[in-house]
Amino acid sequence: LKLRPLVANVAWCLVLAGALMGNACISKVDELDGCTKRKFPTFSPPNAQHIKYAFDYFGRNSIELGNEQRPLVSQLGFEIESPKGERVAPRWHTVKEYPKSAQLRLCASGRLLLNLEDAQGASGSTCIVKICTRGRPVWESVQTKTFTHTAQVVNSGVFFALFLNTSGAGIFLCPRISVILETGDEVILVEDTLGPVQTPQLLFIDFALVDDHGRDVQLDLIFRRAPAELVGSERSERQMQAMRTLRTCLQEYVAFNNQLEAPVLSLGYSNLAALLPKSRCHLQNLVISEDVDEQALEIQPFNAWEAAAQEKEGTYRILFEGEDARAATAALENAEVTPHPQLTGSMSARARKMLATTSQDFWHHINYEDESPGGREEPSHLRGELWLSKQSVEKKHTYFHCSSTTEQAMTMCIIFRFSCPLDYLALIQSRSASVLRDTHIPTNGLVMGFERDPRNPSLLRMFIEHRNDILDDMVVCESGGSADMQSSIVHQEVYDGGAAVTYRLTVLHADGTLQMAVLQAPTEKLDDGILDSARGGSTYMEEPSSRFPITPCLVRHNLSPANRILVYSGIACNSEELEEPAVNPRMNSEFEDWESAGAECSDLEATPAQEAQEAQ
Numbered sequence: 192l193k194l195r196p197l198v199a200n201v202a203w204c205l206v207l208a209g210a211l212m213g214n215a216c217i218s219k220v221d222e223l224d225g226c227t228k229r230k231f232p233t234f235s236p237p238n239a240q241h242i243k244y245a246f247d248y249f250g251r252n253s254i255e256l257g258n259e260q261r262p263l264v265s266q267l268g269f270e271i272e273s274p275k276g277e278r279v280a281p282r283w284h285t286v287k288e289y290p291k292s293a294q295l296r297l298c299a300s301g302r303l304l305l306n307l308e309d310a311q312g313a314s315g316s317t318c319i320v321k322i323c324t325r326g327r328p329v330w331e332s333v334q335t336k337t338f339t340h341t342a343q344v345v346n347s348g349v350f351f352a353l354f355l356n357t358s359g360a361g362i363f364l365c366p367r368i369s370v371i372l373e374t375g376d377e378v379i380l381v382e383d384t385l386g387p388v389q390t391p392q393l394l395f396i397d398f399a400l401v402d403d404h405g406r407d408v409q410l411d412l413i414f415r416r417a418p419a420e421l422v423g424s425e426r427s428e429r430q431m432q433a434m435r436t437l438r439t440c441l442q443e444y445v446a447f448n449n450q451l452e453a454p455v456l457s458l459g460y461s462n463l464a465a466l467l468p469k470s471r472c473h474l475q476n477l478v479i480s481e482d483v484d485e486q487a488l489e490i491q492p493f494n495a496w497e498a499a500a501q502e503k504e505g506t507y508r509i510l511f512e513g514e515d516a517r518a519a520t521a522a523l524e525n526a527e528v529t530p531h532p533q534l535t536g537s538m539s540a541r542a543r544k545m546l547a548t549t550s551q552d553f554w555h556h557i558n559y560e561d562e563s564p565g566g567r568e569e570p571s572h573l574r575g576e577l578w579l580s581k582q583s584v585e586k587k588h589t590y591f592h593c594s595s596t597t598e599q600a601m602t603m604c605i606i607f608r609f610s611c612p613l614d615y616l617a618l619i620q621s622r623s624a625s626v627l628r629d630t631h632i633p634t635n636g637l638v639m640g641f642e643r644d645p646r647n648p649s650l651l652r653m654f655i656e657h658r659n660d661i662l663d664d665m666v667v668c669e670s671g672g673s674a675d676m677q678s679s680i681v682h683q684e685v686y687d688g689g690a691a692v693t694y695r696l697t698v699l700h701a702d703g704t705l706q707m708a709v710l711q712a713p714t715e716k717l718d719d720g721i722l723d724s725a726r727g728g729s730t731y732m733e734e735p736s737s738r739f740p741i742t743p744c745l746v747r748h749n750l751s752p753a754n755r756i757l758v759y760s761g762i763a764c765n766s767e768e769l770e771e772p773a774v775n776p777r778m779n780s781e782f783e784d785w786e787s788a789g790a791e792c793s794d795l796e797a798t799p800a801q802e803a804q805e806a807q
Contacts (some may be wrong), residue, residue: 281460360676361387405449587689
């Protein structure tokens with residue numbers, strides 16, 4: 192699984208930002224003294240190649256926004272206007288559409304002129320400017336007897352914003368990266384606070400934002416005091432407060448909206464005048480570059496069958512293949528012709544029994560919803576089912592792939608590097624569901640899953656967890672309604688490469704679009720978190736997982752030495768349909784891969800005896 196590390200963007204953007212952004216600098220050594228006392232430099236963009244859009248206010252009387260020329264009212268540049276009243280919606284300006292974000296590196300750089308009035312007595316927070324990438328306008332319509340009114344109500348996407356916070360402690364500049372949902376809810380991903388800043392103040396703000404392949408995002412900002420004579424300000428140098436140069440860099444990775452075929456980059460909005468009526472923000476420069484990656488990976492899960500066919504004999508082998516695994520993968524290529532098996536509901540009770548038969552040599556299976564003695568059903572009981580590999584798997588070059596509806600995926604977890612105490616392993620082997628449903632299994636495994644983001648229930652994230660601590664997570668998409676969650680498909684892939692475990696999601700949305708998101712976690716420190724109570728005498732106890740049937744293991748020497756894979760789902764198959772089959776005597780014998788597990792017919796076909804019985 193190919194993963195572009197975030198650190199690559201750090202080096203690229205920081206080097207360019209520090210060397211070029213807003214600084215033409217010197218060409219000769221003897222100019223050094225003059226450079227330190229020079230007039231304020233003109234803007235020099237860090238993205239000098241693959242430029243698709245450029246605006247410079249100097250010598251211009253208009254700006255192109257959405258293939259339309261807008262006049263420049265001010266000589267200081269394009270004013271980011273505040274709403275004229277409290278009930279007036281903020282105004283967004285579409286700058287341009289661009290190709291699918293997962294296939295390019297988008298960079299937008301520019302310069303803003305911020306004129307801050309004296310903020311004495313002001314208190315509150317206000318937006319200075321926002322830039323939206325991976326944008327998708329959300330429209331709403333109201334129909335009357337004679338006319339249908341349609342208007343854009345919000346922009347959904349990834350936002351790079353600068354806010355101004357005022358309080359008794361002073362005035363602070365607060366850059367942030369966030370996502371805005373279709374509902375208009377904003378979820379902050381990362382933010383910073385700079386200051387305090389003395390007012391009145393005239394600032395040049397040089398910025399550079401990067402959206403790399405629809406995953407890694409970065410925002411660089413440099414704040415410098417602007418000379419009054421350079422912008423024709425009526426204020427003198429003495430009237431403006433002294434200020435040191437401020438710099439910051441924000442980084443995050445987010446997959447939100449990276450499936451859009453034609454996202455937009457928008458410029459907007461400001462409500463600065465609502466807090467400081469005489470303050471203004473002008474855009475003076477904007478440069479947008481699009482570096483398209485012709486070799487970007489196709490959004491498809493790894494095809495294990497093709498890889499097995501191409502590899503030399505003995506170097507690649509499939510340990511287990513589910514009954515409908517090929518059909519589920521084929522559904523990604525043409526969902527209309529070959530729908531996902533879970534959406535059709537076509538698997539019969541007999542096919543489900545056969546699936547359990549073919550699984551029993553590889554998996555231990557526990558159904559927590561099997562009736563307990565006496566028929567008791569307690570709210571505290573664990574629900575769903577788990578599958579634990581019987582065989583030990585290698586801690587290197589091991590691949591796992593499963594797929595389900597989004598609704599079920601949100602109840603699941605996949606655990607690699609799983610091991611547990613031998614007494615718990617004995618309970619699993621003996622299928623003691625009545626005991627296991629009331630207890631959590633101690634383990635030190637690496638947990639991967641897909642869930643609602645705790646910051647907003649309408650947002651879904653993928654995560655990698657170890658010992659109840661989130662090692663890494665990433666926002667993927669919005670949850671949508673119940674119907675969308677039941678009709679969209681999530682493919683989950685895990686690859687243990689030895690030094691790191693890679694977790695990838697491929698989401699087939701209800702509208703047919705495909706989305707991919709990848710996380711990676713190093714494995715070198717996975718064993719460091721175990722508290723060896725037998726050796727250290729520690730009595731520290733960690734809480735069991737609130738969602739999954741596991742708890743952090745404390746005693747190293749009690750763990751089974753085998754390295755296994757555990758899969759848990761909070762939604763179990765219908766126990767009436769999935770009765771426990773008898774052991775198939777042919778499961779340990781050799782047969783061709785085109786033969787059915789029953790060796791009589793295809794898994795979904797009836798035997799001749801069954802056909803005769805049905806005819807009667």
